[in-house]
Amino acid sequence: MSQQGYVATPPYSQAQPGMGGYPAGFGSAPSQPLYRQYGGPPQSFPAPPTGMMKPVSSPSGMPPPQVPSHYGSNGQQNGAHPQSYPAPPYGQPLQSPYHSMAHQGPPPAQQLTNQMGAMNLGYGPGPVQSPQAPPTSHLTQQQFQTAPPTAMGHPPMGPHSSQMAHPQSPLAGPTMAGPQSMGGPPPMGGMGRPFPGPPPPGAGGFQQPGPGAAGPPGHPQQLQGQFGGQMAGPGMAGPGMAGPFQGGAAQMAGPPQKKLDPDSIPSTTQVIEDDQAKRGGQVYTTNLRGQVPPLVTTDYTVQDQGNASPRFMRCTTYSFPCTADLAKQCQVPLATIIKPFATVPKNETPMYVVNHGETGPIRCNRCKAYMCPYMQFTDGGRRYQCGFCNCVNEVPAFYFQHLDHMGKRVDFYERPELSLGSYEFAATLDYCKNNKPASPPAYIFMIDVSYANIKSGLVRLVCDELKTLLDNLPREDGAESSMVKVGFVTYNKILHFYNVKSALAQPQMMVVSDTAEMFVPLLDGFLVNFQESRAVINNLLDQIPDMFADTNESETVFAPVIQAGVEALKAAECSGKLFIFHSSIPTAEAPGKLKNRDDKKLINTEKEKTLFQPQKAVYEQLSKDCVSQGCSVDLFLFPSQYVDIATMGDVATHTGGSVFKYSNFQVERDGQHFLSDLRKDVEKAIGFDAIMRVRTSTGFRATDFFGAIHMNNTTDVEMAAVDCDKAVTVEFKHDDTLSEETGALMQCALLYTTISGQRRLRIHNLSLNCSAQLSELYKSCETDALINFFAKSAYRAMLNQPLKTVKEILVNQAAHMLACYRKNCASPSAASQLILPDAMKVFPVYLNSLLKTGPLVGSAELSTDDRAHQRLSTTAMGVEDTQLLLYPRLIPLHNMDVASDVVPTPVRCSEERLTDAGMFLLENGCSLFLWLGQACPPEVIQSIFNVPSLAHVPIDLRSLPELDNPQSQKLRSIIDSLLDQRPSSMKLMIVKQKDRSEIMFRQHLVEDKGLHGGASYMDFLCYVHREIRQVLT
């Protein structure tokens, strides 16, 4: 492609307007302007000293006093005030290393704009067009006008941009022509209104709550079908729809003119790099309401100053619209992704435990919110007003404290519950089941000893591993040993329980063959302390593989196994977790017997959804039993064929558990992968028998919940267990008008049992801004959180609606979000321009990637179990995990600096970034590939694999040989660090360019056309653009 062909005289020379869109509070140096309103000098807030049950002492380095009201009325704290934007908000433009357009003259951005022709891209709001623009909008506008181009080098589209539309656009084919070419009238009549017809209901497009999460009453506008029906106008149902999803390339088959430069469309890797450059290595203090945190991919440190760390809570937007009408108009989902037990680095604010004594934590009398930084003390400290419901409460005598001249309690900094966003309360007996103290949880290991597992060597592998693994059971900080008890069961068609009491010389086996009425044949000696019973347990673990070595039994039961675990925990009056190692579909005559119902003929039919619906009855009841006992189920599956994961995984995914899958398991090849998963799973931080409630300030409330959860009513999220990797996505809806002054407050309270049997309440508080200006909402959006919400809601919707409908709703909602931005927040420009909010500029690539994921793709080439597995796993993912899943990291290794510790910067996930002589690592949190170009230099191959050429590299290698040279060491250390960061282990797969195995790798190149259907990023962007134009017509 000739660059010169595209160079055009810049239409204007001044700095471009329209570069806003950076979120509220973005870029503020955390220690400087943030304190200004409190009158103190900039100071850092040293992490309070660690120590359980000790109030925070008042270190001298405390920040200047913060009055509780800083969450409320001070308009300056709204992240949108001008000070929040330091002069050049995006810093200097960084050239993408792949950018081929850099040269003198106009910024590359402008030239690219010129190239884009009919599909001009622009980011960021132009001057706010709203007639109700607040008095500050001129400031905002000035700010935008002086802003330099984004570091991406992408063009902001100002009012002039329409002049830049290139008549000879490479995309000016029929696809990108005006709406008239769309094949029929616009889907909705009513020209001239923002959204002709009644506005679609709310932000969420999916109406049918999935099982276990009934939609709340009081939102009748969300009736099923209303949205779908309305949106599925002719434009959607027509051929236009078929294009991008079923034959993306057709979209580009117009005039084969100059190919559009892929560097010119928004780049996720660039966005990640820019945020890292801008906010990486910094301290993020949480003292401001509505502050947008750094991206999940950025390396930052959090200092809790009154709002929960983004590690615990992340929002789709940090500025909620004031009214339900605005929310409906923009269709941006209002959601928070809560990871209550997220791992926090050692240098960040620890979780303090507060004890309010026998009467339990102080709570608002009316709404029951827990004492937190949003309670405002009045009347000389004798009363406090609840920030959530405004109720004025008496301060209990023991809790009384005087107020200082700022109206703040003098013990403010000594009490975590007044000064921090996250902390714990010690719970009293009122918070325990049957008012009895909780017991430490138990872990029960349940091993399928049928023929398949014996033959593969799995049983021996598990037994050997447990002998050492059980020394690493989780324990309370500072505790000498774990209080978790352990128990063992083996099974095939019948169950064997083991008495491993320490007093015994030999373990004793008890058999239960009546699986219809499951009971636990022994109470004493089944659940024991590992340290005390180590000898008996090791003896048992030695014997198990031999005991069943000659088995011919190939049939298994499954539901009775879980039932046995629940009964054992019930008898021991404790919560706990079942680790089940299972190989095949349970066909033995017993409750929960399953048959093979896999049917590829259902794919792309109305009935495809049935493949993902669990077989109810027995399993549904089992989930309920598990949750009420605090029994979480982790399922390790080793299938050689279809096992109906949709059903078998159902209990796990309603009890805070996980499903791990190792198809065609071979010990030599897959053993390490499985063992590292098992180790992580056994050792991870976790809470049991949990119930979570999300309270909100008046005007909005939590209406829907997604996660590995169970719900008996519309408000209480029950989790048999919740570990450090599990997240719950919560959607909010308005039920009244929100106030810009008071903002939107939320408090997540999680009651749970610790690993040592203490009952606690973990509290996370977060305050958001509210605005009557949609531009504020768009500025404060977070794409990574948005896509987490979209993924979870789509994966739930696919249980009830055809995939095609689910995908249409996704695209429609996205088009509405972006169209609304364009209409209300961007400066006027030609319809041919695609204008994206800065904070959402890579949303389309994520959305397209989601549409191409296994669960949604509808291809007979994918295994139903794999699709069901991915669907279930994603349901409990946090923002980090969905981000990586939907935009994998593709790391070039051939030019890496072996002397540096730094992992090479990832490149865009596209085939175009691969080079024949290159070597790349690709990871998405589930899979890890090492791709070798066919011209990969022999010396590189030699240094990594210790073989003379590419042809000699064995592709079934699952780990790299440990060679003593810098290349090998560096590569292995990169792989180790990636594996270390992820919740589950990833199997390393070696892929050679042009080999058959490359297909597996290529389906993760999410910017390219999908192997099983689905558009390329470029095509999808065109498609979304067309949809936007249709909405705006």
Ligand SMILES: [Zn+2]
């Ligand atoms: Zn209240």
